[in-house]
Every structure is written in structure tokens, then in C-alpha cells.
Amino acid sequence: MADGAGGAEPAGEPARGAPPPDPADQLRSAAYLRLLLLAAVVGAPISAAAYYFLHLVDAIQEWVYTDLPRALGFSGTPLWWPLPLLGIAGLLVGLMVRHLPGGGGHSPLAGFASGHTPHPADLPGILLAAITSLGLGAVLGPEAPLIALGGGLAVLAVRLSRRDVPDRALAVVASAGSFAAISALLGSPVLGAFLLMESAGLGGPILGLVLLPGLLASGIGALVFVGLNQLSGLGTAALELPGLPPFAHPDIAQFGWALVIGVLAAFLGSGIRRLGTVLSGYVERRIVLLTTAVGLGVAVLAMIYTAVTGHGVIDVLGSGEEDVGLLLQRSADYSVGALLLLVACKGLAYSLSLSAFRGGPVFPAIFIGAAGGVAMSHLPGLPMVAGVAMGIGAMSVVMLKLPLTSVMLATLLMFEDGLAVTPIVIVAVVVAHVVSARLGPRPPAPQRPPGDRGTTAAPAREQRPAT
Template sequence: MTPHRDGSSVRFVIVAVLLALAAAGAMVVFLEVQYTGEALFWPKTPPVPFFTLILTTVGGLAVGLCLHVFGDHVQLLQQALTEFRKTGRFEPRHLPAGLLAIYLSLVFGASLGPEVAAIDLGGSMGTLAGDRLKHEVRRLATVGIVGSLIGFGVYLGLTRTTGGALYPLPPMGEILPLYLLYAAVLGLVGAGAGVLFIAAFHLFSRMMEPLAGQYLVRGAAGGIGLGIAATAFPLVLFSGQNEFVTVLETGVAAGAVALLLLAAAKILASTWCMATVFKGGPVFPLIFAGGTLGVAVSVLFPFIPPAVAVPAVMAGMIICVLKMPAVVIPIVALVFLQWEILIVVTVAAVAGYYATRSVMMFPPESEGEGAG
């Protein structure tokens, strides 16, 4: 290797390390500001009647106004990743307005997660670094994404329980062969719920087609719909990251019917948000909906341990929507931090993936198009 190449390699490593640290720090700051905003806007006791409906409607209008003024440059998670695979870059000039739209969506209670912020933030920072160096744009954008996701993970780690798991479950105990059969069947159950998620998104997207470009009207519709759902089922607000802990603590007492209705409400609220103007990702909403269905299964069939039912249904649902086994399996396993759950998650994810691999949220010919 020539001295020039040695110097370039060293410079790339230094830039990559600094970029990853900066992206991780930026994501931690974004999440802290987000949760501070949520605490500011959402008091524990509603000060006026229909407070939830009022606030979500104001939020929808705020996001709609942001898109009207700055344009809609925030894609949904799968679209953003597909576009990156094609072009190898993000557009840094769209980042400030995009983060504002995502931030307003999240603090006003949109039933979506912040993972799109992580992808856009890290990818744009990496693209900017690559543009400045005039090479390695794709690699540096990837480094930026990894860095922001690490920051995401670090921040989530601060909210974990003493045992380390984001969602602790009773130990499974001995892994019986029958449990793997349960995992396969429940992976199909979760995949079926994922099909409903995709169908709801397609339905709501078609409903919004006549309002393309009318961001304020769509924002009002999005906020009103979310407010109605959240008035009936308050746990559908926000990403579901913290709300699923409540489901684990109170789900058995609530009963299977209430859990099934809650999961359905989360699916409808999340897909309605995605189809209107709210910006955010589907991962934590899918974790919430799939996990809630898993708790319902455990209530209906007590002979299936929660450590089998919850991660199996969750994995099947997420894999159906995201179609990324190499990403979904470790994510679901890591939120529970029980090594034996990895086997259950793998079996369920494989079953769900092959059963629904032809069911796409974004058909190949439309991938990469804007969310509208």
C-alpha cells in the first residue's frame, strides 16, 4: 500500500470514528429533547375535556404546516432505506425541516417511533462528511446511520430495568420441543396481524390520495383520527416503547378481549398516522401491537408461557412488515435479553417471513417514491 493510500485510510478511520460519535451524540440529544417536549405538552391530568383530541389535532395541523412551508422530504422507513440502497446518500439540506416534522409528530403523540429520525440524522451527517471529503459517501453515510442507532440504543439502555431487559418476561425455563411448534404457529399469527397492518396502511393511503399536497387538511384529519383512537385507548399514543411496559404489567388483569382491541387500535392509529402527515417509524408500534397480541395469546392459552407467546407473535408481525430477518431477529431478542428467547424468535420470524414474503407494504415498482 502506498503512503498516499495509507494516509487516506487513516484519515477515513479518524473521520468515521468522529462521525459515529457525533451521530450517536446527536441522536441522544434528539431523544432527550423529544421526551422533554412530550412531558411539557402532556400533563398527567388533562386540564380540559377532550384534551387528547385537541392536542393531537393541533399537532396534526402543526406538522401539516411544517410540510406546507418546507415541503415533504421525510420518507417512511422502508422507503428511505430502499432509496439509500439505490443512491448511496441522503440529502443533508432536507435534514433540519425533516427533523422538525418528525419532532412535532412525536411530541404531539403520533403513534410512531423515532427510528426514522435516527436513519435520516445519521445518514445525512455521513453524506455531508462524504461530500466534504469528496469520496466514500455511501460508506460514511452507513457509518453515520450505525452511529445514530448506537446512540438510540444507548439512550434506550438508560430506561432499562435493573435486570437489563427493556421488556422483562418471566423466565421460560426448560426449552421444550413443543415450544418451538408454538413459536412457529404464533409466528404465523403475528404475520397475519402484519398483513392487517399493511392492508390498513394501503386503505388509508388510498383514502388520502385525493388530498395529495393538501397538508393542512390531511394534518387535521390525521390529528382528529389519532385523537379519537387515543381517547378510547390512551395507550395508542406515542411509539409504544414505554406503553408496552404497562401492557405487560396490567394485561392479564385487563383480559384477552381488551388486549385484542388495544392491538387493533394501535394498528389503525399507527397506519393512519403514516398515511396522513405524521412522520416516524413503525418498529416500536409493531413491537407494541405484536407484543400485546402475544400477551392476549398467553391469557387465552395459559399453557403457552409468555416468554414464548409474546416474542413469537411480535417477531412474526415485525418480519411481515419489514421483511428484514437479519435486523428483526436480534432486535426482538435484545429487548427481552433471555438467550433462550432467541430460538423462539428465530423460529417465529422464519415462519412469518416465508408465509408472507409476497405481501409487501411497498411493491418493488413503488419503492423509493415519497410518502406524499
């Protein structure tokens, strides 16, 4: 999202010393209506581009891991197959990060809040790095590149049509483009809008003015996704968890499991993030060589999992967006040991990918949380639906630091079971959020100006409220 989106206004910059504009007056203004129309116009083509981007990534991954081995005469995907693919992916992404404008986009460790609207010259590098990373099997999701590309394309379209658009209006348009790009990716345009809103820290009276164009673009984008599904025959391009068993209501035992899952997710997710952060410091020093090494490391983890369990390498590789539903449908085919090894290998591959490749942090967290929930559902008193929902919510909040979005994500993905599991998901998310905050590094203490010896606070009885 654009920097400063949290304070974006559709009008121009207010004069120095002038009172801030009234949001109600802006909502009635002709300029704001034009901004809504622009958001609607921009949202449709950006959503269409996002739809085909997602299918392109899926098609590349299907071709290189399934179709190409068969075309070369193999009966299936050979165990060693990920090594050359991810080695090449690491080499190419490392070269893109070093040499292309914009460095192929920001690191997935930065999440969403620290992103910015890319310059038009950065867009090709972001697109190529994302397609290479995701298409060849890096353990990342497509949402962060889509947000950057959607915002950048929206701003580019406005600047090509007009040159006198105020910076704050551009920030709102960039937000609308980002909303449109992920409008249906998470299963609901409202959830995508909520993710962007919470990650940007929007609030106050101006919230509605900034959010409304994005919601409009997101709703139109969702219609574009539905229409393209019907016209293209490519199928949906959004996360789906079909065929879940019915869930009546939580009980006391499941509230106890919510505490356990929250704590376990906090340790697991914090470890994944900490390892990725440490490794990224080394990768940045020799980006091409070490990104290639990271790709080979991800491949080795997938090979270990397949050699031990007999399940396909694709369980470990990729975002898991298309595979989490299959995992739940075929959960009876996975032993507890296989699920635990899957969580371990996917988690380590996730850390490696976070340190070097380009993508988003959402979908691998969802997959790991779901796999962990399925594994724990073998324990007494924990149905699979409850375990999966709490695992998704808890892992998402540890990796994203967005508690409200994580609750909505876990509950909406459960479809009819969503309302029933909401109370225990909230408990798991809150516990995971608080514990992971305790496990994370402390923020640095504020620096005192040179020569400032500090002041001693007055005793509480001497303090007076300001008049």
C-alpha cells in the same frame, strides 16, 4: 441510508475498465485509516445529538399529555385531550410536508432500504416533522428520522471540512452517521448496525470495508449514550424490557404456537401495511387537510380504548418505546379483552400514522407484537416470555421485511431468556415472513421493449451450459 451504500467504497471511483480494487489492499491503505478516524470523530457528536433528540421527544410527550392537563387544573388527562393535540400535529406536519424542503423526510411506509442521504437543506424539515409527529402522539418510532438525520449530519460535516470527498466515501460516512444515531436505541449497537446492514442489502467482499466505519461509530455512540446517561441524569434513551420472568427452554407445544403466532402476525401486519398504503394514496392528494384528519382519527382510537378499558390514552398513542416494558410489568392489570382492544386500536392508529406522519416503523410493531403475545399467553402451553418474544419477532418481520434483524431484535430484548427463546422466535419469524410475502401484492411483470414479441425457451434437453 445513502443510495448506493451497498456498493460504497472508501476510495475514489475506479477508472473505466479497471479491475475492482482489492478490499484487503484498501483495508491497509492510509485513506481507509483516515476514513475510520473520520467515522469515530463524526460518531460522537451525532450520538449526543440523537440522545438529546430522543429525550426531547419523550419530554414533549410527557409535558403535553401529563403535565399540561394538571397545570390547567384537570385531575388527570381528559378523555378528549388527544383530539386537539393530534389535530394540530396533523395540520403542522401536513404543512411541513407540503412546503418544507425534503417533505419532512420520506414516508415510514418506505422503510429503510429506499431512503437516501438528505440534502443539508432537508434536515430542518425532517427534524421538525419528526418532533411534531412523535412528540404529539403519532404511532411511529424515532429510528427512521434518526437514520436520516445522522447520515445527513455526517455528510454535512464532511462537506464543510473538505469539498473533494468522493461520492462513495461520502456514502460510507453517511452510513457511519446513521449507525451512530441509532447506536444504542435498540438496546445494542450491534443490533442497530445489523438493521442498517440488512436493510441496505450489503454483501460480498466489500462488506467489511463498508461496515467497519459504521461499527466503530456505533460503538463510540453507545459509549456516548452511557456517558450522557450518567452525566445528565435523564436516564436511558433505549428500549429496555426489565424484570422478565425466567424461561427454561421451549417445548413442542410452543413450537406449535410459533406457527400460529407467525400466521396471525402475517395477517395482522399485512393488514396494517395495506391499509396504510391505501390511505397514503388519498393523503398525498390533499396532504394538509387529510393529515389533519388522520391525526384526529388516531385521537379517536385512543379515546375509544380509554373509554372502554379505563387504561390511559398513552397505551395507544406514541411509539410504545417507553411503554412496552411497563405493559409487561403490569400485564396482570390487563384483561384479555383489554389487550385485544389495545392491539386493534394501536394497529389501526399505526396504519393511520404510517399513511401521513413522519417517523419509523419499528417500535409500534414491537409494542403490538408484545401486547399480542401477552394476550395469547393466557392460552394453555404458552408462557408470557415465549409469547412476547415470538410476537415481537413476527410483527417486526412483517413490518420491516428484515428476518435476521427481527430475530436478533426479539432475542436480544429478552436478555437472559434470549438464547432459550431463539429457536421458537426463528420459527415464528420465518412463518410470518413467508406468509406475509404470499399475502402481499405481486411484483409487476417486467415490461418488454416495443416490438419485442418474446422468445420461446428451448426445451430443457437442448439447453447447454455456457462455455
